[in-house]
Amino acid sequence: MQESDVVRVLLEARIRLTVPIWSIVRESQAVEDIFQEVVLRALRQREQINDEGHLLAWSRTTAKNLAVDWLRQRGKSQVMDGGAMDRIWSISDDQAKGxxxxxxxxxxxxxxxxxxxxxxxxxxxxxxxxxxxxxxxxxxxxxxxxxxxxxxxxxxxxxxxxxxxxxxxx
The missing domain is CATH 1.10.10.10 (Winged helix-like DNA-binding domain superfamily/Winged helix DNA-binding domain)
Structure with missing residues (x-):
């Protein structure tokens, strides 16, 4: 994927990615930091990303892992179980906007x-x-x-x- 396409797709999906990140870390600055890290990593990995669907799936997984790592680094425990977290990560754009x-x-x-x-x-x-x-x-x-x-x-x-x-x- 082209660099401009990666940036465009991730910015369009920003709400869909940041709302679930916030549900894990519960700190606004951490959400921004994690989102920015996802964008940077996606840009570095863009040669291995096939299309928008692949990019979004990769970004969700990366963001989720970074958020959980952020909690671990601070000695915090995860607030919700895996099933609830999976439901949050699968929300639609309209749900995320709401x-x-x-x-x-x-x-x-x-x-x-x-x-x-x-x-x-x-x-x-x-x-x-x-x-x-x-x-x-x-x-x-x-x-x-x-x-x-x-x-x-x-x-x-x-x-x-x-x-x-x-x-x-x-």
Missing amino acids: LSDRKDALRRCLKKMPERNREMIQLRYGEGLSCIEVAKQIGASLDAVYKRLSRAHRDLRRCVEGTLHGEVTQ
């Missing part, structure tokens, strides 16, 4: 959230702490953490749904 839109809406809604709730969400999901660990970290009871997380989930869901449907949210 997930990307939802992720963007979630990011916007998190920015609107009160700082205390945003910090708790970061501790629980960004850093992977248990609710007990979050409670200790923020100096609250476990029951209070459960209630605040429940309200935060509800508020985020409403905000994301409103954002996706074009409604103005606070």
